[in-house]
Amino acid sequence: MRGGRVIVVGAGFSGLACALALTDAGAEALVLEARDRVGGRTLSRPLPGGGWLDLGAQWIGPTQDRMYALVAAYGMEIFASPAHGAPTRLLDGRPAGGEPAGLAGLLGTLDELAVGLDPAAPWRAERAAEWDRTTLGGWLDANGPDPVTAGYAGRLLAGGLLAASPDEVSLLQMLFYLRSGGGVGSLLGMAGGAQQDRIVGGPAALARRMAAALPPERLRLRSPVDAIAQDAGGVRVHAGGEVHRGDAVVVALAPALAGRIRYDPPLPALRDGLTQRMPMGAALKVHARYPEPFWRAEGRSGVATTDTGPLTETVDNSLPGLPGGVLTGFSYGAQARALRRLPDAARRAALRDALVALFGPAAARPEDLVEYDWSADPWTRGCFCGSVTPGSWCDYGPSLRAAVGRVHWAGTETATRWSGYLEGAVTAGERAAAEALAALGRAPRFKENLRYVY
Ligand SMILES: Cc1cc2nc3c(=O)[nH]c(=O)nc-3n(C[C@H](O)[C@H](O)[C@H](O)COP(=O)(O)OP(=O)(O)OC[C@H]3O[C@@H](n4cnc5c(N)ncnc54)[C@H](O)[C@@H]3O)c2cc1C
Structure with a gap:
């Protein structure tokens, strides 16, 4: 035609x-x-006893209306991410009861700056030039209440959202991303946020x-x-x-x-x-499979964040109605690249050690550790996405x-x-x-x- x-x-x-x-x-x-x-950037691996692992993208959440419409239009189903037990947090390498002091205020300031931005033209913001030449890491160091809070926020935001280190991305890129995804709470949240639901089958x-x-x-x-x-x-x-x-x-x-x-x-x-x-980010996503979700018996949700070690965060990725438990960990930016430089056995040992630091000795012997190197894949070359x-x-x-x-x-x-x-x-x-x-x-x-x- x-x-x-x-x-x-x-x-x-x-x-x-x-x-x-x-x-x-x-x-x-x-x-x-x-x-x-x-x-x-989506890829699933079937599991021997039923179920699957999502090696690439896995979650959808509120306001992602087109994805929910496609799920419905193509006869797919969703299920909610597990939500029971308490999160685990390591700060400065030690267990912490709550968020670092001043974190909420720091994230709130970023949200306020982002709200005024046009996500279709971030370069038009009044302070665009200044925000463009400021790295997120530099801004957090200057505005955070202390180095621990600034470092923790940098790992969560640059890492968890852009799969980069805080000095690799600009404040303007971060503000664009926050504005585009509805703010810090929407982007980082499980229930009510971008990690709320999964698609049956992936x-x-x-x-x-x-x-x-x-x-x-x-x-x-x-x-x-x-x-x-x-x-x-x-x-x-x-x-x-x-x-x-x-x-x-x-x-x-x-x-x-x-x-x-x-x-x-x-x-x-x-x-x-x-x-x-606009280089691609560097994220390493690893699934650790266990005979059962042992952390739940300890009252833990499997959701963990840490400012220490190669992993920045984990989630409980066990599938409802199927035996076995899955803890999924994420490493970002410089930490992910350092892991990738290690030989296979050393990298897997480092990942197991990182899980033990968060969940104790029961995490030491997963049945399997499953990862996929998106940076090495010639048709993706990194993830989750590219950042300016x-x-x-x-x-x-x-x-x-x-x-x-x-x-x-x-x-x-x-x-x-x-x-x-x-x-x-x-x-x-x-x-x-x-x-x-x-x-x-x-x-x-x-x-x-x-x-x-x-
Ligand atoms: C580990 C990981 C976790 C993620 N988690 C989430 C999540 O939980 N939720 C979420 O919403 N998003 C997540 N993402 C991001 C999400 O996967 C991407 O935003 C989305 O899949 C991008 O889709 P796309 O079509 O824009 O690009 P792509 O999926 O990259 O599609 C581009 C396609 O083009 C092909 N291609 C490349 N070069 C050529 C060429 N020269 N000729 C022909 N074809 C070519 C590629 O093979 C590919 O199929 C994650 C990504 C990864 C990798």
Whole structure:
């Protein structure tokens, strides 16, 4: 069909949502995916006795309306994250009854600064230049009541949200992210927050159902896109030795990966510069499987946070109705990179030691430790998402979503709400579909149950 063929690069949630929106609107979408599977940063591993582990994304929470709508539309179910027992906290290496003094005030100040920010244009904030050149770590050191509280907040925020160290991200990037995800409580919370619910079977299963809703010939796996050319007549997308022609292309990848594609004509300098200044985070997510959730018998929730050692936080990831217990730990930024530099046996020993420091000797002998190195995966190269480096938002930010001729940009990093999350991936894909259709002179027309208002 002339005048309505859009090529979508990437079959993560963003590319799939984009292709579905295009198809619903009557356009012809062709999705080119590098891997032999869909789902991108979601990946589940089945467990021998039933159940599964989510090696990538796993949670959804309130206000992530498109994700809940997709769960319902594709006949999936959700269950609540476990919520019983008390959290565990180590401060300065010692058990602590409550949060560090002054933490709530410090986080509240960040929320207040974030509220005034336009998540679609953080560079327009009155103090954008100052916040852009200030690292989150520097700001916390200057504004925190003491070094322990500042260090703890840095690990939770830079680590838990952006999978980075506090000195790797700017205050402006942090404020953008807080604004995009509804504030500290919404982003860090379990019940009532972003970690509230899980999808039965994992989000990767939802991605497979979304893909199955596309006409089969509209999705090509094992098709890594290496070059995109455009001219007045249309686009030519080179993938796996084939050339696909269309009227527009939506690149549904993190900017760091979008920058590895060759463009003809070359991308504008600022857009290419953005792809050089939005590195992926470094998170190590590890599942420790035990015969039973022993921490519950001790009145503990399995939710732990610590300012010491390689792990920053853990959660109880046991599946309801199935035997066995799962503690899932997260390491971020410099600590995650240090773990990755270790040989396998030493890394696993360090992870076990970190779990023992939090949960005692019962944590010493998990049946299994399961991890996946997203940084080593050539089609992801790090997680949870890309973050703009300090000093770069003001100059390069305006290029994040701006189409380059017939090339449109999706991927969770381009979202204004829930950027970095599955929800952001979906809304970004749908926004790019609407944008491509509008550029081709077609009004977007979504199915009622998939309607989204931008
Ligand atoms: C360990 C981990 C935990 C996370 N936890 C959560 C969570 O609990 N909740 C949440 O909401 N989010 C979470 N996230 C983030 C979430 O996974 C992402 O925001 C989301 O999956 C991004 O989707 P996307 O479609 O934008 O990008 P991707 O999922 O990265 O999709 C991009 C796709 O493009 C493909 N690709 C790459 N290069 C090319 C190329 N040249 N040609 C063709 N195809 C290409 C890739 O293979 C991939 O399939 C987590 C991520 C990780 C890794």
